[in-house]
Structures are given as C-alpha cells and as structure tokens.
Amino acid sequence: xxxxxxxxVFQAIAVMLVISLIGFAIQxxxxxxxxxxxxxxxxxxxRQELRDxxxxxxxxxxxxxxxxxxxxxxDLGTSYFFKEPAVDVILKKLPATLELVFGATLIIVGLSVPxxxxxxxxxxxxxxxxIMAISIIGISIPVFLTAxxxxxxxxxxxxxxxxxxRGETVHVIGYWDTNFLTVDGWAHIIMPSIALSSIxxxxxxxxxxxxxxxxxxxxxxxxxxxxxxxxxxxYFVHALKNTxxxxxxxxxxxxxxxxxxxxxxxxxxxWPGMGxxxxxxxxxxxxxxxxxxxxxxxxxxxxxxTIVDLIYGLVNPTVKLARLGA
Amino acid sequence: xTDQSAENPVLIARRPSRLKEIWQGNIGYxxxxxxxxxxxxxVFVIITALALLAPVLAxxxxxxxxxxxxxxxxxxxxxxxxxxxxxxxxxxxQGRDLWSTILYGTRLxxxxxxxxxxxxxxxxxxxxxISGYVGGxxxxxxxxxxxxxxxxxxLMVAIIFLALTQALFGSEVFAQYAVFFLIxxxxxxxxxxxxxxxxxxxxxxxxxxxxDSVRVLGFGPGRIMVxxxxxxxxxxxxxxxxVQVANAIISEASxxxxxxxxxxxxxxLGSLISAGFxxxxxxxxxxxxxxxxxxxxxxxxxxxxxxxxxxxxxxxLYKG
Numbered sequence: 001x002x003x004x005x006x007x008x009v010f011q012a013i014a015v016m017l018v019i020s021l022i023g024f025a026i027q028x029x030x031x032x033x034x035x036x037x038x039x040x041x042x043x044x045x046x047r048q049e050l051r052d053x054x055x056x057x058x059x060x061x062x063x064x065x066x067x068x069x070x071x072x073x074x075d076l077g078t079s080y081f082f083k084e085p086a087v088d089v090i091l092k093k094l095p096a097t098l099e100l101v102f103g104a105t106l107i108i109v110g111l112s113v114p115x116x117x118x119x120x121x122x123x124x125x126x127x128x129x130x131i132m133a134i135s136i137i138g139i140s141i142p143v144f145l146t147a148x149x150x151x152x153x154x155x156x157x158x159x160x161x162x163x164x165x166r167g168e169t170v171h172v173i174g175y176w177d178t179n180f181l182t183v184d185g186w187a188h189i190i191m192p193s194i195a196l197s198s199i200x201x202x203x204x205x206x207x208x209x210x211x212x213x214x215x216x217x218x219x220x221x222x223x224x225x226x227x228x229x230x231x232x233x234x235y236f237v238h239a240l241k242n243t244x245x246x247x248x249x250x251x252x253x254x255x256x257x258x259x260x261x262x263x264x265x266x267x268x269x270x271w272p273g274m275g276x277x278x279x280x281x282x283x284x285x286x287x288x289x290x291x292x293x294x295x296x297x298x299x300x301x302x303x304x305x306t307i308v309d310l311i312y313g314l315v316n317p318t319v320k321l322a323r324l325g326a
Numbered sequence: 327x328t329d330q331s332a333e334n335p336v337l338i339a340r341r342p343s344r345l346k347e348i349w350q351g352n353i354g355y356x357x358x359x360x361x362x363x364x365x366x367x368x369v370f371v372i373i374t375a376l377a378l379l380a381p382v383l384a385x386x387x388x389x390x391x392x393x394x395x396x397x398x399x400x401x402x403x404x405x406x407x408x409x410x411x412x413x414x415x416x417x418x419x420q421g422r423d424l425w426s427t428i429l430y431g432t433r434l435x436x437x438x439x440x441x442x443x444x445x446x447x448x449x450x451x452x453x454x455x456i457s458g459y460v461g462g463x464x465x466x467x468x469x470x471x472x473x474x475x476x477x478x479x480x481l482m483v484a485i486i487f488l489a490l491t492q493a494l495f496g497s498e499v500f501a502q503y504a505v506f507f508l509i510x511x512x513x514x515x516x517x518x519x520x521x522x523x524x525x526x527x528x529x530x531x532x533x534x535x536x537x538d539s540v541r542v543l544g545f546g547p548g549r550i551m552v553x554x555x556x557x558x559x560x561x562x563x564x565x566x567x568x569v570q571v572a573n574a575i576i577s578e579a580s581x582x583x584x585x586x587x588x589x590x591x592x593x594x595l596g597s598l599i600s601a602g603f604x605x606x607x608x609x610x611x612x613x614x615x616x617x618x619x620x621x622x623x624x625x626x627x628x629x630x631x632x633x634x635x636x637x638x639x640x641x642x643l644y645k646g
Contacts, residue, residue: 015474030493136633140626142576144583145599145618152606152615163607256479263485264580268603279584282489290493294486305477 004313012306019298023291024067027077028060030287076295077288081281086292090274094296095176096166097262097273103193104258108201116208116243117235120216123209132209135202143261147195147268154191161191164270192269196261200254207250211243245315252308259297356638363634366627373624377433384426389592403612418598418613419605420590427593428617432624434594438508439575443567445513446574450520451563455551457521458528469525472518480515481577487511488586501589508587512574519566527559561639568632572625579621595621 042050051057058066070076076086119128141149155163167188169177179185215221216239224234263275270276274293281289348354357363376383403416403424415424457468491507492500500507531537532555540550581587582596583603590601595617602613 026490030490136629137622137626140572140576140629141622142580142583142596142625144580145621148599148603148606148614149618152611156607156609156611253477254479256477256482260479260481260485260580264584267584279489282493285493290490301478 005310008306008309012302015302016299020068020071020295021064023294024064027287027291030285071295076292079289080286081284081289086288089289090292090296092175093272093274093277096271097266097275099179099189100192100196100262100265100271100273101258103189104196107193107197108204112201112204112208116205117212117240119205120209120212121235123213131205135205138198138202141198143195143199144264144268146198147265150191150195151268162188166272192265192271195268196265204247207247208243211246212239215239215242248308248312252305255301255304259301353638360634362630366630369623369627370631373432374436376429377436380429380433384429386423386426388422388427388430415616416612419601424612424616427598428620431593431595431598431617432620434588435575435578435596438505438578438594439571441509442512442574443570445509446516446570447520447563447567449514450517451524451556453517454521454524455528455556458525459532459547459551468521472521475515476518480512481580483515484511484577484581485584485586488581492586504588508578508581512577516570519570520563523562523566524559527562528555531555531558565632565636565639568628568635572628572632575625
C-alpha cells in the first residue's frame with residue numbers, strides 16, 4: 001500500500017507539472033503584460049528596459065523556473081482587472097463554488113443510493129419504471145437547459161425561488177460566507193444545486209441499478225438469502241458494498257465533469273463562484289487570473305483524483321495488487 | 327462481391343438482401359415489438375429530414391441579413407396573443423423567424439455532433455486496433471494516455487481549450503472557424519471510449535484461429551486488423567456511437583451556450599437558447615424554450631435508440 005501511495009503521489013506531481021507548464025505557456029502567449037502595466041504611450045527604449053527588469057527577455061526555462069517558484073509560494077501574478085493577487089481573487093470565490101458542489105453532492109449521494117437500490121430490487125414495479133423513465137429524460141437535458149427551464153418555471157412563472165446570486169449569507173471564517181444558515185441562503189442555493197446534480201443523479205441511479213442487479217445474481221447473495229438474513233441487510237450491507245466499487249471509479253472520473261458543470265450552472269444563475277469568474281476573466285483576457293484558475297482547479301482536480309484512487313485501493317484489495325504489479 | 331453473386335444466380339434468388347435479412351432477423355423482430363424504439367426512430371428520422379431540408383422548408387434564410395427586420399423582434403408564437411401572422415413559432419431577439427432559425431440550427435447541431443463522432447471513431451478505432459494488435463509497450467503507453475484523457479472530462483477540456491483559443495484569436499476570427507474548433511475538440515477529447523472497446527475485442531479475437539490462418543496466408547497486419555478483426559467489434563462500436571452522438575450534441579450546445587461555440591449570426595440550438603436566455607426574465611420565453619425542447623427531444627430519442635440498440639446487440643462493453 002505504501003509503495004502504491006508513493007507511486008500515486010509522484011504521478012500527481014507529474015500531472016501538476018504538466019498543468020503548470022501549460023499555464024506558463026498561456027501566460028507567455030496571451031496578452032502583453034507591458035501594455036497592462038504602462039499602456040500604449042511609452043517609448044520603445046523604456047519598454048525594452050522594463051522587459052529586462054521584469055525578466056521577460058530571460059530564457060524560457062529560467063522564466064518557467066521563476067514561475068514555478070512563485071507558484072509554490074502561492075504567487076500566481078496579479079489580476080489585471082481586480083488589481084489584486086489572482087490567488088486571492090480565486091480564494092474569495094472558492095467557498096461559493098464549493099458550497100454549490102456540496103449541495104449537489106448531497107442530492108446525488110442522498111438520492112442515487114436509495115433510488116438505485118430500489119429500482120434494482122423491484123425492476124418491474126411502476127415506481128421503478130417511472131424512475132428509469134425520468135432518469136433517461138434527465139440524462140438528455142443539458143445542465144444549462146435544466147437550469148434555464150427551472151428559472152423559467154419557478155422564478156418567472158411561479159415566483160417561488162430567486163433566479164440569481166447567493167442572497168443573504170452568514171460570515172463564517174476568512175473568505176468563507178455560508179448559504180446554509182439563513183432561509184434566504186437556502187432559497188438561493190436550492191435551484192443551482194438541483195441543476196448541478198441534474199445529469200449526474202440519473203447517471204448514478206442507472207449505474208447503481210445496473211451494478212446492483214449484477215451483484216444480486218451472485219452466489220453469496222443467494223447464500224445469504226438461504227441463510228435467512230433479513231432482506232434489507234442483504235441489500236444494504238452485503239450487496240451495496242460491492243456495488244460501490246465501480247461507483248467510486250466513475251465518481252472519480254466525474255470530478256472533471258463537475259468542474260465544467262459548475263461553470264455552466266454558475267453562469268446561468270449568476271452565482272458568484274469560480275466558474276463564472278473564469279468566463280469573465282476569459283472575456284476580459286485577464287491572463288493571470290485565467291492561469292491561476294487553471295492551476296487552482298487543476299490542483300483540486302489532481303488531489304481529489306488521487307484521494308479517490310487511494311480510497312479505491314483501500315477498499316478493493318484485488319485491484320491494489322494488480323495495480324502494484326502494473 | 328457483386329461479381330461473385332452475378333456468376334451465381336441461385337445464391338441471389340435464395341438470399342434476401344442485407345436490409346431484409348436484418349428486418350426479418352432478431353434485430354427486426356425486437357424492433358417491431360418495441361413501441362419506444364419505433365417512435366424514437368420515427369421522431370429521429372423526422373427531425374433529421376426537417377433539418378436536412380432546411381433550405382427548402384424554411385420560409386426565411388436566417389443567415390441572410392436582408393431577410394431580417396429588427397422591427398419584427400420578440401413576437402410570440404401563433405397560439406399566444408399578439409403574434410404576427412407568418413411567424414408561427416414567433417421571432418427571436420433579432421427579428422428572425424424562429425421556425426427557420428430552429429431548422430437551420432438543428433442542422434448545424436446534428437452536423438457538428440455527427441462529424442465529432444466520426445472523428446472520435448476514427449481516432450479511437452485506429453488507436454484501439456494498434457494498441458490491441460501490437461501490444462507490449464505501445465499498448466501500455468496508449469492505454470495510460472487513454473486513462474489520463476478520460477479523467478479530464480471532455481466538457482472541461484473543451485471549455486478551457488475553446489476559451490483560450492477565443493482569447494488568443496479574438497472572437498471575430500474564432501466565430502469564423504467555430505465549427506471546426508468544436509468538431510476537433512469534441513472529436514479529440516472522446517477517443518478513449520472507442521479505443522478501449524476496440525482494444526478489448528482485438529485482444530479477444532487475435533488469439534483465434536482465423537486470425538492465425540490469414541496471417542499464414544501472408545496478409546499484412548493492416549489488412550488483418552481492418553478487414554478481419556474490426557468487423558467483429560462493429561456491434562459495440564455501434565452501441566457507443568449512439569450515446570456518443572447524443573453526448574456530442576449536448577457538449578456542442580453547452581459550449582455554444584457559454585459563448586464558446588457557434589456565434590449568434592450562425593446559431594446552433596445551443597446559441598439560440600443562449601440568445602433567448604437574456605429575454606426569459608422579460609417574458610419572451612419562446613426564444614429559449616422552443617429550441618430547448620427541440621434539443622431535448624433530439625437527444626432523448628437518440629438516447630432511447632441507444633438503450634434499445636444496447637439491449638439488442640448486448641455486447642460486453644469495456645467497463646472502466
């Protein structure tokens with residue numbers, strides 16, 4: 001296990017290096033830092049002098065090395081638009097996005113397990129058929145469209161829930177303001193969370209159902225039944241455990257998709273998180289902010305993926321051995 | 327093939343055509359017994375036909391600025407009060423006839439979706455064949471690449487790639503080549519789906535005797551891979567393709583919605599929805615909702631067909 005952990009951590013570091021290289025390449029090619037600093041009305045000599053001072057004429061590797069050193073100390077440049085360190089801008093937006101993801105994850109985990117298990121146990125009941133029918137419709141509606149249709153129905157027509165922003169938040173600590181402590185905050189977060197979970201939830205229901213149906217055919221489940229163990233115990237203790245392995249794998253793959261979906265959901269609901277900030281930064285060609293977003297998101301992505309892989313190795317001993325050999 | 331059957335008329339008389347054979351076989355039987363599949367296929371064919379015939383059917387040309395009158399903007403569909411005769415689905419924010427724009431938009435969405443899947447299939451099948459057939463180090467490198475590519479979700483890669491391209495080239499130039507960018511990025515990002523499945527069948531097939539016998543006959547690896555092994559992986563390829571077309575259409579719509587895809591002057595379904603979203607709060611719901619419904623129905627019937635195809639062909643897909 002330790003060897004696997006070390007190997008996995010090295011892999012994560014390698015991916016981070018590649019991401020930082022991409023980020024650095026973008027910084028060098030997108031926009032001109034001098035123009036942002038001094039504008040157009042400066043003579044060519046002063047420009048050259050400034051370029052030397054800023055180290056923009058240094059060799060590629062020297063510049064990359066400096067970029068990497070700064071990045072490790074949490075310095076990813078200053079946003080052109082906000083005139084603040086890019087990392088600070090992102091950290092201020094991070095809690096909003098994380099709360100949204102938390103809300104969506106709560107919905108996905110809380111509903112997909114019971115619904116998936118139920119549709120697997122009783123595949124022919126009309127409730128199961130209804131759940132499956134709704135889930136294939138859910139998979140067919142893009143996240144942004146679910147969000148728009150919800151705004152149209154619940155905000156414009158019925159006036160039940162607000163259509164944009166975070167509403168009233170409570171300050172917790174540092175940059176973290178939470179939505180979960182006020183009624184207004186709940187009213188604001190509930191629609192974006194549902195929209196964010198709208199494709200993943202049916203996907204996980206279908207996945208859990210398929211895996212569960214396969215597990216229920218296996219010898220050990222039949223043996224447990226013959227032994228007279230209570231059905232709920234067989235379903236939720238014995239069968240569900242083995243169902244969750246592939247679910248963890250798919251969950252790991254879906255982390256990246258979740259990042260993309262936050263961009264879409266935040267755009268529709270004007271949610272003041274990282275996703276909508278990234279699109280604004282792109283429109284303003286705010287290069288340091290774009291690069292900082294890529295590196296922060298890449299970091300979160302790599303860390304969560306590594307953790308998912310490690311959990312997978314922990315709960316599934318066979319895979320662990322196979323991977324060690326590979 | 328044709329020469330042989332011409333020389334042998336008896337064989338022709340006995341053997342029904344390929345299509346008829348499929349219709350009378352297992353696939354045809356299960357299709358006739360499955361109302362969902364029949365309706366889905368019918369709806370899909372109708373939408374595709376309408377989209378293909380857009381230049382003939384559409385009363386207006388949405389790409390032609392001369393046919394657009396800004397004064398006509400935001401008229402509701404015919405069944406709502408205050409509509410304008412001649413525009414039965416109403417008009418969008420720029421005064422374009424929504425019916426014509428949707429026809430052209432659907433054509434564009436379908437075209438991008440199909441082309442992207444063709445790119446995916448070509449890349450994925452080639453890589454899968456090589457990876458499975460050559461094996462060894464090539465195989466492990468290619469499959470490691472596939473793992474990495476899969477863990478970065480398509481939509482995330484596409485958003486970041488297109489956003490950077492747009493920032494680099496400026497939105498004017500970007501809009502001109504948006505179709506190609508979209509096809510390329512959706513096409514390249516999803517190749518592992520095909521590669522893994524094809525590789526799995528190649529691994530199962532290449533040890534069989536018929537492969538040995540063609541090798542003994544002296545055929546090269548290219549011919550063996552394409553002519554002899556590939557046909558055996560057609561059913562899983564077919565199953566993946568239906569789902570992939572649906573996903574590609576969703577991806578294209580999502581990207582266009584973010585302003586990273588088709589420009590408003592050449593709208594796909596996604597950019598139409600995006601344009602209408604600004605007006606939904608002021609009550610002009612139809613600009614968003616009608617193209618949205620078309621998009622959902624299109625993707626839904628493809629997904630339903632995909633489910634049916636998977637149940638019928640029931641290949642052992644590579645799970646991962």
